[in-house]
Amino acid sequence: MTRSTDPGRAHPPGASAPPIPPVTGGRGFTVAAVEAVPIFRDGLSALIQRSHGMTWVGHAANHHTALQLCEQLKPEMILLDSGLDPNCHLTRLLTAAEHPPIVVVLIREATRTSRYLTSAIGAGARAAVPRSAEPRRVIEAMRRAHMETRYLDPALATLAVRPKRQPAADGRPATGPRAQMPLSRREYQVLQLIAEGMENSAIAKVLYLSVETVRTHVKSILRKLAARDRTHAVTTAFRSGILITHPDDCAQLPESAEPQK
Known part of the structure; x- marks a missing residue:
């Protein structure tokens, strides 16, 4: 497998990028993604497969198949595209399982708000990183989420404030971090x-x-x-x-x- 180059460092033609350092301070873990765009999904798969201590087990492209994936394959960590879960219902369902996976949210620009971040954390997400982040930052978020209680990528630090509760644009109450999922x-x-x-x-x-x-x-x-x-x-x-x-x-x-x- 050809390794992608590190965007922040030049390499001679034909040379491969240095390998991503192994996870330290704990055992390895299995990873799956809830991601519907093939190029993003394949990129995550390749990234995990070349990262020591991590094992890629599969993917899902919508809520229903995400729940099936967790029931059947029981991944220890889920990488979740925030665009597929803007109201954090899926996050809440995943983390409410008997043996919940660690949820790392990959935040799109459209959901890069204090309200979404607060809702995701309130629903049980353990880490958040921009979906457009460089591979090493995604891996770092995954490591830290696996080893620690919570991790927030520095690029999202300014969003880590409790937003004022405001009505949604259509007049309905906004979904807050403690909103409950009415269905099992x-x-x-x-x-x-x-x-x-x-x-x-x-x-x-x-x-x-x-x-x-x-x-x-x-x-x-x-x-x-x-x-x-x-x-x-x-x-x-x-x-x-x-x-x-x-x-x-x-x-x-x-x-x-x-x-x-």
Whole structure:
């Protein structure tokens, strides 16, 4: 594998960049990403695979497959694109698991705000680094998150203040760091699949549940969202930010969680 050059240092033609130093002060750990853009995802995979002490196990491109990935592959750390979780619902679900992964948020420019950072930390994210950061800074954030309680990239330090609570642009109360996810982990997966147009029998096959169990989850979803029917529940979920549309650059990529081959 050809190593990419360090942007901050010149190298003679044909020479490879120095290897990323190994993780020290602890055992190695497994890593997965929630990232829908192939070039970013492949870059993260290559970065992890050439970093000592880290093992790449796979990726997911949306909320539903992210939860499946964690259930099936149980990665110890998740790299999460903030553009896929602007309201921090997925972060909250991941960190509320019985054996939660360490969540490192890769912050896009669109979510590079004090409000988002405070919400992400409140939802359980352990580290945050700009999505556009150089590879060494991403690795540093991962190391520090694995070894320490919390890590914030220096470029984001000015955002580490508690924002004043303000209403959203549409008049609805803004999502705060302590906002609670009204649905359980499984209900959230069912709602995602309803939004994709699946009927109960298809959802049951995807989630390895009985149709009756899916019906029970649907009833609970309708009750919790005060929805008249499935369509109303999906509409309410999108309007309240429980479900999100994908960022423009990944809206056409509804891939499944794929373990590393």
